[in-house]
Amino acid sequence: MSYAETSASARRYLPPAVAVSTVAFALGVPDGAVTGSDAGAAPPGTTFWIPLVRRTRAPFLGRWALPGGPTEWDETLADTALRTLRSAALRDPGYVEQLYSFGGVQRSAEAQRLVTIAYWALYGEHDLATPAPAASDTAAPAATRARPRQETAVRAPRWDDPVAPRLRSDAGDPGGLDADRDRLEDLDGAAAGANVAWFPVDALPELAFDHDEIIAYALDRLRSKTEYASVAHRFLGETFTLGQLRAVHEAVRGGAVDPANFRRQALAQGNLVDTGAFETGTRHRPAKLYRFRGADDETTGTGMPR
Amino acid sequence: MSYAETSASARRYLPPAVAVSTVAFALGVPDGAVTGSDAGAAPPGTTFWIPLVRRTRAPFLGRWALPGGPTEWDETLADTALRTLRSAALRDPGYVEQLYSFGGVQRSAEAQRLVTIAYWALYGEHDLATPAPAASDTAAPAATRARPRQETAVRAPRWDDPVAPRLRSDAGDPGGLDADRDRLEDLDGAAAGANVAWFPVDALPELAFDHDEIIAYALDRLRSKTEYASVAHRFLGETFTLGQLRAVHEAVRGGAVDPANFRRQALAQGNLVDTGAFETGTRHRPAKLYRFRGADDETTGTGMPR
DNA sequence: GCAAAAGTGTTACCGGTACACCCATGG
DNA sequence: CCATGGGTGTACCGGTAACACTTTTGC
Numbered sequence: 001m002s003y004a005e006t007s008a009s010a011r012r013y014l015p016p017a018v019a020v021s022t023v024a025f026a027l028g029v030p031d032g033a034v035t036g037s038d039a040g041a042a043p044p045g046t047t048f049w050i051p052l053v054r055r056t057r058a059p060f061l062g063r064w065a066l067p068g069g070p071t072e073w074d075e076t077l078a079d080t081a082l083r084t085l086r087s088a089a090l091r092d093p094g095y096v097e098q099l100y101s102f103g104g105v106q107r108s109a110e111a112q113r114l115v116t117i118a119y120w121a122l123y124g125e126h127d128l129a130t131p132a133p134a135a136s137d138t139a140a141p142a143a144t145r146a147r148p149r150q151e152t153a154v155r156a157p158r159w160d161d162p163v164a165p166r167l168r169s170d171a172g173d174p175g176g177l178d179a180d181r182d183r184l185e186d187l188d189g190a191a192a193g194a195n196v197a198w199f200p201v202d203a204l205p206e207l208a209f210d211h212d213e214i215i216a217y218a219l220d221r222l223r224s225k226t227e228y229a230s231v232a233h234r235f236l237g238e239t240f241t242l243g244q245l246r247a248v249h250e251a252v253r254g255g256a257v258d259p260a261n262f263r264r265q266a267l268a269q270g271n272l273v274d275t276g277a278f279e280t281g282t283r284h285r286p287a288k289l290y291r292f293r294g295a296d297d298e299t300t301g302t303g304m305p306r
Numbered sequence: 307m308s309y310a311e312t313s314a315s316a317r318r319y320l321p322p323a324v325a326v327s328t329v330a331f332a333l334g335v336p337d338g339a340v341t342g343s344d345a346g347a348a349p350p351g352t353t354f355w356i357p358l359v360r361r362t363r364a365p366f367l368g369r370w371a372l373p374g375g376p377t378e379w380d381e382t383l384a385d386t387a388l389r390t391l392r393s394a395a396l397r398d399p400g401y402v403e404q405l406y407s408f409g410g411v412q413r414s415a416e417a418q419r420l421v422t423i424a425y426w427a428l429y430g431e432h433d434l435a436t437p438a439p440a441a442s443d444t445a446a447p448a449a450t451r452a453r454p455r456q457e458t459a460v461r462a463p464r465w466d467d468p469v470a471p472r473l474r475s476d477a478g479d480p481g482g483l484d485a486d487r488d489r490l491e492d493l494d495g496a497a498a499g500a501n502v503a504w505f506p507v508d509a510l511p512e513l514a515f516d517h518d519e520i521i522a523y524a525l526d527r528l529r530s531k532t533e534y535a536s537v538a539h540r541f542l543g544e545t546f547t548l549g550q551l552r553a554v555h556e557a558v559r560g561g562a563v564d565p566a567n568f569r570r571q572a573l574a575q576g577n578l579v580d581t582g583a584f585e586t587g588t589r590h591r592p593a594k595l596y597r598f599r600g601a602d603d604e605t606t607g608t609g610m611p612r
Numbered sequence: 613g614c615a616a617a618a619g620t621g622t623t624a625c626c627g628g629t630a631c632a633c634c635c636a637t638g639g
Numbered sequence: 640c641c642a643t644g645g646g647t648g649t650a651c652c653g654g655t656a657a658c659a660c661t662t663t664t665g666c
Contacts (some may be wrong), residue, residue, distance in 0.1 A: 016377060018322045018409070018421050071322060073419060077409035101407045101423050103324070103383035113379060115324050115421070117407050243617070261656065263619070268654095284617040285663035549644070567629065569646070590644040591636035 016103070016113035020080040021068035021211065023218035024051055024093055026123035027235050027251060029198045033089075036064070036197035036205060046251055047200050048222075050215065051089045052207070054195040060208030064199070066215070068116070081119040088196050091128070093121035094234045099218055102210070120218040124235045228252045229269070233292045241279050241287035242266060322409070322419035326386040327374035327517065329524035330357055330399055332429035333541050333557060335504045339395075342370070342503035342511060352557055353506050354528075356521065357395045358513070360501040366514030370505075372521070374422070387425040394502050397434070399427035401540045405524055408516070426524040430541045534558045535575070539598040547585050547593035548572060 025048045029035055036052065052064040067088035071080040078096055086092055099118040199205065201219060204212070221227055232248045233240070246262045266272060271293045278286040331354045335341055342358065358370040373394035377386040384402055392398055405424040505511065507525060510518070527533055538554045539546070552568045572578060577599045584592040 016324045018324060071409065071419075071421075077407065077421070098407060101383065101404060103377065103423065113377075115377075115383070115423075117409065117421075241618085258656065258658085259618080260620075260658080265655080281665095282617080283665040284615080285619080285665095287618055547645085564629070564631085565645075566631085566647075571628080585645095587638095588644080589638040590642080591646080593645055 021066040024121040034197040063208040065208040095122040239289040327372040330427040340503040369514040371514040400430040401428040545595040
């Protein structure tokens with residue numbers, strides 16, 4: 001049975017479709033990615049960029065939308081966010097966290113009811129530099145995909161979104177499902193390797209659906225102090241200087257931060273480890289390189305907001 | 307078509323079921339409600355109570371569970387939370403807010419995939435005192451129910467969960483849907499006017515599913531300072547003394563609060579209006595009665611957390 | 613030397629806390 | 640009068656902001 005074959009009057013007896021949309025922040029644009037705005041307007045590392053997908057279907061045709069799509073049978077919600085984000089941006093994010101769920105009835109008018117669960121994700125320096133996987137990977141079944149970095153990025157595995165691999169013996173989708181998926185993508189979200197471009201958050205195009213509000217909420221969440229304190233270092237590589245870490249905070253806060261005070265506060269947190277190494281190649285005094293305490297420790301974070 | 311008629315192997319081609327579970331806090335027990343713990347153990351107004359529903363079906367039969375159930379075709383998620391909560395507690399809460407969505411695949415094992423969206427709600431003094439509606443109201447269709455207090459409680463109407471009444475001309479459920487609903491309630495949640503009892507949060511029974519973790523998370527959210535600052539007054543009536551407001555904060559924080567400092571901080575927020583009236587009947591100095599600024603203003607809150 | 617950013621030290625301010633004290637009522 | 644909670648005043652303390660100053664590199 002396919003939803004496309006279901007009469008409109010019968011749809012009310014079907015459960016709502018569940019889709020995921022993701023706001024993925026990066027402090028720059030991946031190598032070779034398309035930018036939807038005149039690049040170079042702002043100095044790199046001072047503003048956030050997010051990937052958007054141009055819709056190729058009926059509602060909001062041609063408009064830009066957040067990467068996303070319906071959940072598969074054997075996927076957790078976070079997995080859906082990762083899969084659709086990966087197929088859009090061609091790379092795995094360093095961090096994923098749930099934002100909010102939108103289940104209003106009018107979002108899809110008379111069509112099938114749609115519940116969208118919004119995630120926010122984060123691409124660090126390392127994630128952007130990683131060479132993109134082959135585009136054919138887009139349609140690979142879940143069990144054959146390499147597990148993303150999420151195991152360590154999202155610390156403690158959660159009982160609702162397990163990170164332990166699940167078994168799935170059969171690969172490939174039986175006929176009849178593709179039509180369903182197309183239909184669902186009509187309703188919300190999008191997933192495509194092409195038709196993707198990165199935009200600075202302060203120069204976004206007109207968006208499909210209510211995605212502009214989702215992005216505004218994601219930005220708000222990112223800026224809430226308790227959030228970025230535990231997340232800012234994910235924008236950086238394995239080691240970093242306090243100046244680099246401070247630049248991330250300045251991008252998040254949208255303003256300058258006193259270097260002296262930032263140094264003391266960052267070190268007082270106890271999360272930074274002095275590697276003993278120094279930055280080289282600058283035309284000023286070399287800075288110490290730090291590491292975040294226990295890049296693979298399981299001592300912090302619950303995966304749930306606040 | 308009914309899910310009960312669907313073969314297990316075909317369920318993977320069905321979209322996940324969407325259900326809502328709600329953690330509803332109150333500072334006391336409604337008039338005439340059943341308590342699941344020895345009442346009177348703690349002085350009234352010092353700890354939170356939540357309503358639970360005893361399961362009458364297969365998984366976790368006999369265990370207590372959060373009120374909840376699947377979403378109806380024309381309901382927003384918040385409406386589902388309100389409806390199921392109302393049918394369990396026989397009264398409308400003063401406040402409802404979304405908590406988190408749980409979509410792990412293993413929550414329902416081999417059965418149909420289930421996505422649960424958790425809400426937390428709040429019963430104030432006024433909500434508990436209101437006489438409970440007739441039990442037959444449990445099955446009333448959405449359009450005939452009186453709109454709950456939520457319009458003003460959740461301030462700015464949100465585009466995902468509109469509070470404007472929606473039209474629905476036909477009443478009553480056609481045959482074939484009840485089997486579906488039963489099936490979904492097997493998976494999670496529960497809804498019943500009977501089999502309901504109130505428990506203090508510090509003496510909960512063993513719970514079905516992962517509802518203990520949902521409650522722990524809800525308590526955590528309630529205690530996060532920025533939350534309760536904007537929500538504490540909802541536990542009280544239209545007017546209240548600073549001592550009453552302080553008692554709520556002490557219950558939330560789980561400890562004593564300095565009356566002098568609390569007074570200054572509460573007044574400094576600018577959210578309290580001196581009504582000019584005084585409390586009477588106490589055997590000490592009469593306290594000023596305050597009102598929360600704009601009990602029906604639309605100037606604060608977004609409906610989204612943090 | 614000069615520019616630039618790292619790194620250190622000092623001071624002022626501000627919000628929260630602790631606590632002493634007075635006020636107004638019922639009994 | 641006493642007990643009780645309402646209401647006021649004030650000192651202390653820790654964290655943050657502001658900013659002057661020294662250090663170490665490349666050019």
